[in-house]
Amino acid sequence: xxxxxxxITEERSELLARLGLDGQNKASMGRxxxxxxxxxxxxxxxxxxxxxxxxKEDEVCWDPxxxxxxHGGDLELTVINDDKNTHACLLPSNGDQKFLWLVxxxxxxxxxxxxxxxxxxxxxxxxxxxxxxxxxxxxxxxEVPPEARLDRPTxxxx
Amino acid sequence: MTVEYxxxxxxxxxxxxxxxxxxAPAVTNDIxxxxxxxxxxxxxxxxxxxxxxxGQRYSLxxxxxxxxxxxxxxxxxxxxxxSGQMAATSTYAFEACPLVVDGVMYVTGWDGWFWALDxxxxxxxxxxxxxxxxxxxxxxxxxxxxCAVAKGKxxxxxxxAQLLALDATNGDVVWQKTIGDVRAGESASIAPTxxxxxxxTGSAGGEFGVRGHxxxxxxxxxxxxWRTYTVPKxxxxxxxxxxxxxxxxxxxxxxxxxxGTYDPxxxxxxxxxxxxxxxxxxxxxxGDNLYTDSVVAMDVDTGEIKxxxxxxxxxxxxxxxxxxxxxxxxxxKKLLGHFxxxxxxxxxxxxxxxxxxxxxxxxxxxxxxxxxxxxVTPRKYPDKEGEPVHFYPGPAGAKEWxxxxxxxxxxxxxxxxxxxxxxxxxRRREFKEGIPYxxxxxxxxxxxxxxxxxxxxxxxxxxxxxxxDYPMAASVLATAGDLVFAGTxxxxxxxxxxxxxxxxxxxxxxxxxxxxxxxxxxxxxQFVVVPVGWGGWLEGIVPGLLGQGHGSAVIAFALPD
Numbered sequence: 001x002x003x004x005x006x007x008i009t010e011e012r013s014e015l016l017a018r019l020g021l022d023g024q025n026k027a028s029m030g031r032x033x034x035x036x037x038x039x040x041x042x043x044x045x046x047x048x049x050x051x052x053x054x055x056k057e058d059e060v061c062w063d064p065x066x067x068x069x070x071h072g073g074d075l076e077l078t079v080i081n082d083d084k085n086t087h088a089c090l091l092p093s094n095g096d097q098k099f100l101w102l103v104x105x106x107x108x109x110x111x112x113x114x115x116x117x118x119x120x121x122x123x124x125x126x127x128x129x130x131x132x133x134x135x136x137x138x139x140x141x142x143e144v145p146p147e148a149r150l151d152r153p154t155x156x157x158x
Numbered sequence: 159m160t161v162e163y164x165x166x167x168x169x170x171x172x173x174x175x176x177x178x179x180x181x182a183p184a185v186t187n188d189i190x191x192x193x194x195x196x197x198x199x200x201x202x203x204x205x206x207x208x209x210x211x212x213g214q215r216y217s218l219x220x221x222x223x224x225x226x227x228x229x230x231x232x233x234x235x236x237x238x239x240x241s242g243q244m245a246a247t248s249t250y251a252f253e254a255c256p257l258v259v260d261g262v263m264y265v266t267g268w269d270g271w272f273w274a275l276d277x278x279x280x281x282x283x284x285x286x287x288x289x290x291x292x293x294x295x296x297x298x299x300x301x302x303x304x305c306a307v308a309k310g311k312x313x314x315x316x317x318x319a320q321l322l323a324l325d326a327t328n329g330d331v332v333w334q335k336t337i338g339d340v341r342a343g344e345s346a347s348i349a350p351t352x353x354x355x356x357x358x359t360g361s362a363g364g365e366f367g368v369r370g371h372x373x374x375x376x377x378x379x380x381x382x383x384w385r386t387y388t389v390p391k392x393x394x395x396x397x398x399x400x401x402x403x404x405x406x407x408x409x410x411x412x413x414x415x416x417x418g419t420y421d422p423x424x425x426x427x428x429x430x431x432x433x434x435x436x437x438x439x440x441x442x443x444x445g446d447n448l449y450t451d452s453v454v455a456m457d458v459d460t461g462e463i464k465x466x467x468x469x470x471x472x473x474x475x476x477x478x479x480x481x482x483x484x485x486x487x488x489x490x491k492k493l494l495g496h497f498x499x500x501x502x503x504x505x506x507x508x509x510x511x512x513x514x515x516x517x518x519x520x521x522x523x524x525x526x527x528x529x530x531x532x533x534v535t536p537r538k539y540p541d542k543e544g545e546p547v548h549f550y551p552g553p554a555g556a557k558e559w560x561x562x563x564x565x566x567x568x569x570x571x572x573x574x575x576x577x578x579x580x581x582x583x584x585r586r587r588e589f590k591e592g593i594p595y596x597x598x599x600x601x602x603x604x605x606x607x608x609x610x611x612x613x614x615x616x617x618x619x620x621x622x623x624x625x626x627d628y629p630m631a632a633s634v635l636a637t638a639g640d641l642v643f644a645g646t647x648x649x650x651x652x653x654x655x656x657x658x659x660x661x662x663x664x665x666x667x668x669x670x671x672x673x674x675x676x677x678x679x680x681x682x683x684q685f686v687v688v689p690v691g692w693g694g695w696l697e698g699i700v701p702g703l704l705g706q707g708h709g710s711a712v713i714a715f716a717l718p719d
Contacts, residue, residue, distance in 0.1 A: 079166065090242055091169060092289035095331060098169035108166025115318055117341060118291020121243040135243065148336040150369050151387065152408040155591040
């Protein structure tokens, strides 16, 4: 038996659950990062993107664990704490990081601006929320503007 | 029953939860080309990356001098720190040179950080934090070498290849340009240079097989004025130094990732270029590989390369030539001095690139030999697949990107020297965009190493040497107080007698040095400032100190009142 073989023969989500990697106080004390859900932001006609990120009760993780944006630009987030404990939200944004305090059962907003492509982590910067699972990713898809690309023929990619 | 959510409001700037003032005096409004041309004469300020266009890193300030430097002590410490996750967490470092304008200091950090500080107290005036993707391609850590200032704005680049103009009074973005392709492995770390009404930058990413370029931007709008590639296309001048029927030029490297120097009379910008790609596998790029490992003298108005000199033709050792091209005069002749990674000191006529002489400046060189008249003979290099080859200097060079200084008073160069070897084993690989493209496995020695600050006259004759047990990895500063300041990898910040090399003062900063110190004065009081914090491309520079503690402080020193 090897782990590699199990990865191949078992669905990833089932494997995460069976090994206790996707919850609190199972395999380890916290939830392993980026083992949760995946969601895509929606886009308004003006190009501004929107999404909701949420902390579910006693799960100590962000839902979604990975939020995907179609391109760089402005993102408006609804940030919800459904937990019965107090957390916070520290988000990357060009200019300064954005901070939101989240008491139990609260909801707020955040407006951030990100370049693309690339991915960014955000978190709840209190105690060790970040290590327990409250660290999540925002993935920005796309390419750089044409004028910023190298003058050369299309190259092979991995 | 549905319980209404508590209204958490809208997220605020993280800096709002700090003691930061949020505003700085408008000291850069009157900085124009004329003031930058005469930057050294404004000795109270440090207006450009090197302190002046000539790259000498020499200050006219002499309040702190050989007679009183023993009394030098910390005036203030700014602790940067960081929160959350970031790219290259294990290796981030200060590599910046602080600029100072009339009592306001501008410092850039890793991961998109920019701080404006009160240069007398160290108090944070404003900050800017660009969001940097966690997965950005960085060959050599999460670093930035500094900023430029002019006309009410500050300018800097980010690891994800963005060029930003900020309002110098509050850090607000005035304009932003994407200047490279992060998917191709491009990034940016250079401190921009303001010349006339433009700004010059260069790209990084030679370890990912990009095609290097140097760019010129309109100071007010950020519109591109010109772009010059440092690797020619087929048919362009220099293309005969690349395989005629291959794709090598498309991935040829030659990046300009350290600030160039400028001669306003000749209207030439002297840009150093980086290694060819793949770094160690020359078999896929037969020829000299122009304009890699070169100085290119460029017309600043057009970007045209007027002349070039290649320090390491067909490089097989990762010997970038990006570091400073110091401009100086001797016997009425306009010259350019360059201490190269390959261990040799070159002096050129900067009007036409004609070589004057070449001399070694480090004890151990066995990769090859360069004669005094410039004839290059390679001797040890990764040639056969899978066969390890050891050579001196290693790929970080006998002097890495960190800068020498030149004193007009003593007419000596002061050089941070690294003496460490490495083993490279050629491992050919196919090219894939965005994936490292070295063509070898490389291991730098973790013992049998040395370093020094060494003084040379303009002919390359060594005059004195201050020795340490590790390679030097930080820039040197020379002042009219007959002092040479330098930081060591083990944290000591020292002042040496510029005429003898005697150590006159030292302070343990708590972490290693890998940046550029500068000096300034406010209300008649001179300060010396140094960003401190061990990190960077340590596996290349001093892997024997990979386990040293990190740090992220800016420390200013002054004499007691």
